[in-house]
Amino acid sequence: TPPVSAAPPPTPASGHRKHPSPQEMGKELIAQILARDPDADIEPIQRAIDFAIEAHGDQPRATGEPFVTHPIAAAQILTSFLLDPIAIQAELLHDVPEDTEYGTSDIEERFGGEVALLVDGVTKLSRFSTLSHEQQQAENIRKMFLAMAEDIRVVLIKLADRLHNMRTLYALPSEKQQRIARQTLEIYAPLGERLGIWQIKWELEDLAFKVLEPEHFRASAKLLDTRRKGREGYIERAIAELEPRLSDAGIEADLQGRPKHIYSIWKKMQRKGAEIGEIYDVYAIRILVDEVRDCYAALGIVHALWRPIPGQFDDYIAVPKNNLYQSLHTGVIALDGKPLEIQIRTHAMHQVSEVGIAAHWRYKEGSKSDREYDAKLAWLRLLMDWQRDVSDATEFVEGIKLDIFQDQVFVFTPKGDIK
Ligand code: MN
Numbered sequence: 001t002p003p004v005s006a007a008p009p010p011t012p013a014s015g016h017r018k019h020p021s022p023q024e025m026g027k028e029l030i031a032q033i034l035a036r037d038p039d040a041d042i043e044p045i046q047r048a049i050d051f052a053i054e055a056h057g058d059q060p061r062a063t064g065e066p067f068v069t070h071p072i073a074a075a076q077i078l079t080s081f082l083l084d085p086i087a088i089q090a091e092l093l094h095d096v097p098e099d100t101e102y103g104t105s106d107i108e109e110r111f112g113g114e115v116a117l118l119v120d121g122v123t124k125l126s127r128f129s130t131l132s133h134e135q136q137q138a139e140n141i142r143k144m145f146l147a148m149a150e151d152i153r154v155v156l157i158k159l160a161d162r163l164h165n166m167r168t169l170y171a172l173p174s175e176k177q178q179r180i181a182r183q184t185l186e187i188y189a190p191l192g193e194r195l196g197i198w199q200i201k202w203e204l205e206d207l208a209f210k211v212l213e214p215e216h217f218r219a220s221a222k223l224l225d226t227r228r229k230g231r232e233g234y235i236e237r238a239i240a241e242l243e244p245r246l247s248d249a250g251i252e253a254d255l256q257g258r259p260k261h262i263y264s265i266w267k268k269m270q271r272k273g274a275e276i277g278e279i280y281d282v283y284a285i286r287i288l289v290d291e292v293r294d295c296y297a298a299l300g301i302v303h304a305l306w307r308p309i310p311g312q313f314d315d316y317i318a319v320p321k322n323n324l325y326q327s328l329h330t331g332v333i334a335l336d337g338k339p340l341e342i343q344i345r346t347h348a349m350h351q352v353s354e355v356g357i358a359a360h361w362r363y364k365e366g367s368k369s370d371r372e373y374d375a376k377l378a379w380l381r382l383l384m385d386w387q388r389d390v391s392d393a394t395e396f397v398e399g400i401k402l403d404i405f406q407d408q409v410f411v412f413t414p415k416g417d418i419k
Pocket of ligand 1: 070071094095161
């Protein structure tokens with residue numbers, strides 16, 4: 001997948017550029033869904049598109065486009081998380097109760113209780129309190145946790161909503177941009193990371209960074225850009241060296257250069273006080289293979305070719321992260337004595353790494369109650385993981401656990417697993 005954040009910033013709406021109409025965007029959405037699942041039932045989705053268009057009427061957005069282009073664009077983002085048609089309908093309708101004359105009951109009547117419940121959950125998340133900044137932040141995180149426990153899809157819908165709002169943030173007054181960008185960096189990007197949806201975390205961070213630190217953003221982006229040719233050439237040479245060795249060993253591998261994200265590089269520079277040339281994982285490669293055993297075989301080949309850097313190896317295949325992420329990570333001294341970061345995983349693991357916890361919600365697999373149970377367990381694991389990192393959060397996390405799981409018994413093994 002191409003780097004989202006490396007794309008040029010969206011150009012402000014000008015009278016010359018023609019935006020696709022809501023109907024055209026709706027068609028595009030349907031095509032995207034069918035491309036992922038040719039058997040998908042698109043009838044209710046088409047109805048949700050039509051209803052959203054009717055309900056929002058000719059409300060404009062700050063960008064000058066019709067408002068309804070926002071929920072449709074958010075639904076397109078959600079489709080890339082492989083979510084089910086129910087969630088897609090809810091995304092299409094998520095701003096209807098707040099911004100139109102129709103309410104949740106109208107949605108329930110037309111689209112059923114499940115869609116209405118998701119829309120209601122998203123609407124509640126969007127209501128902001130008048131508390132102080134710190135209180136509000138804690139309150140927002142608490143709301144997220146509670147909504148997630150009810151139905152993880154609510155938070156995924158909200159993330160897609162926020163990503164589209166961030167992509168079109170340029171149209172808002174500067175002060176509002178700042179506030180939304182700060183909240184994105186404090187709440188939504190970490191949430192994307194916790195949920196294992198890296199693509200969203202990176203894009204949210206870069207978009208927020210651009211608003212909050214425009215000069216640093218421009219400088220980092222420019223620096224990355226001037227070095228792009230050299231970087232790409234280097235990656236090409238490294239791949240050319242590695243690829244034949246893998247195929248000689250009978251490993252069918254897909255090798256890609258891995259895009260780096262402006263904000264993560266800047267943060268690393270801040271932390272280490274280093275120059276960009278010294279941030280070694282600006283050079284990074286990803287190796288995708290078919291089988292788990294190929295991962296380890298490929299790792300052996302990499303380490304035989306280039307000297308591993310001590311302390312840089314992690315086996316997230318044997319010990320997956322709580323957000324389901326699986327991969328082998330290593331750092332080596334590669335061509336020209338330059339450090340190179342390498343990730344090795346199967347195609348299946350790669351897909352999970354792109355959609356994170358949403359992988360629990362593949363609507364074709366298992367019964368609905370199985371999926372709900374799986375998603376709740378995954379959520380609990382995340383919560384525990386988060387709790388370990390944030391001691392301040394302990395109290396309210398404890399409270400939430402008691403609220404949500406009072407009717408269930410979990411057994412914690414000595415290793416910290418949950419049965
Ligand atoms: Mn919205």
